[in-house]
Amino acid sequence: MTVTERPAHATEAVQLRQVSRVYGTGDRAVTALDAVTLGFRSGTGTAVMGPSGSGKSTLLHCAAGLDRPTGGKVVVAGTDLGPLTETARTRLRRAAIGFVFQSFNLMPALTAEQNVALPLLLAGAKPPRDAVRAALAEVGLADRARHRPSELSGGQQQRVAIARALITRPAVVFADEPTGALDTGSSREVLGLLRRLIDQHGLTVVMVTHDPVAAAYADRVVFLADGRVADELTAAGGPPAAAEIATRMARLESAC
Template identity: 70%
Template sequence: MTEHVVELDRVAKRFGAVTALDAVTLGFARGTFTAVMGPSGSGKSTLLQVAAGLDRPTEGTVRLAGTDLGPLSETRLTVLRRDRIGFVFQAFNLLSSLTAEQNVALPLRLAGRRPARREVRAVLAAVGLADRARHRPAELSGGQQQRVAIARAVITRPDVLFADEPTGALDSHTGREVLGLLRSMVDGQGQTVVMVTHDPVAAAHADRVVFLADGRVAGEMAAPTPQAVAERMTGLETTGAGR
């Protein structure tokens, strides 16, 4: 039986009269790379936020490695997110006054741990920045800053890495490098990655693509190619899916 790191069971999320997610049931298997796509307003970001415990569902159950997030207090949920979930966003969210290695070490310090320099340097080396440890964000390119953000996200060895448009602020060449890095972490380290994207080329780096429309799962695609993903997206958009 496939081990699902993240499971959503009939999850709904409503904001007043607006239903952002409607009875979504999904599983994300350990050591896999999943892209989530859909027209604007289809519920992609809401799905990520609910799956990552950043927001609570209106109905349904979200589990992380078997732990039901519903009964957890805000304090316990915060600790779980800090220790077991990694986040990468379009904005790099690095602290400008800190060096690359200090930014990467920050989650460990927030958890009350004293990070070992060799541990931090090893993670930076894994993302190709062994020679940039003492550089501050202003001294790094956009792609290098995103690599620091990825290193920071995985320093705690999270069960799952959630990425929301991680290449949205990068040029196409740099974006491919970052996607290649995420792919190598899945293949080489067994990392589980769930990525929201609007880009068919980015989605083609994943093992599968989950399509959303109007807050519901509108299909999946295994072994995606950019052309096949683009055609499916065109079909969703021309049928009026999404708000």
């Protein structure tokens, strides 16, 4: 079994039940999420889209345990995040959640293999070199293990970030605009890699994106508006089409 493989489950890796997030109080209160109920099934890819201010980033932060909701429940890998202390939440994130960011967030002084090993080191574990090399091989960078980020292209840096997200064999990977800083060719490589990891290794991916082409690599697209689930698209027989996704987005934006 490679570092990216997980057993196939028909369960939900992440559950949000009536999750709300309000910032501020009184007249200045802003509702970023309004009683959102969603489930993200293991071994699938979900794209989250919506107009600016629709609550996409807040949903990701609450689902990943980076922010505490004002109300409702978030369950990750069978664990209710609500009762956990900050220390326990941090431990769960390190063990069960992977992150991929638009800006890669690699440590510039570390090599690719050292960046991949970092989550295990932070968790107090000794990174097995074979596992680190296997993760890099999985993303097509076995020959770049000793290269630092400055010696890699943007697409290669993002693939290192994906390998880093996979090294702990997480229950879910949250990707925040993972292709936002990449050119078209590199974007397609990264999206194709994520799709392959979903299909072949049962990876669970929740991706926030504004790009209909990127969203078309997912199994399902969830559209948010004003902090609520406004629409959902799942195409039978394969991922939704980019044209249909763009049409749904245009409809939402015109209504705002």
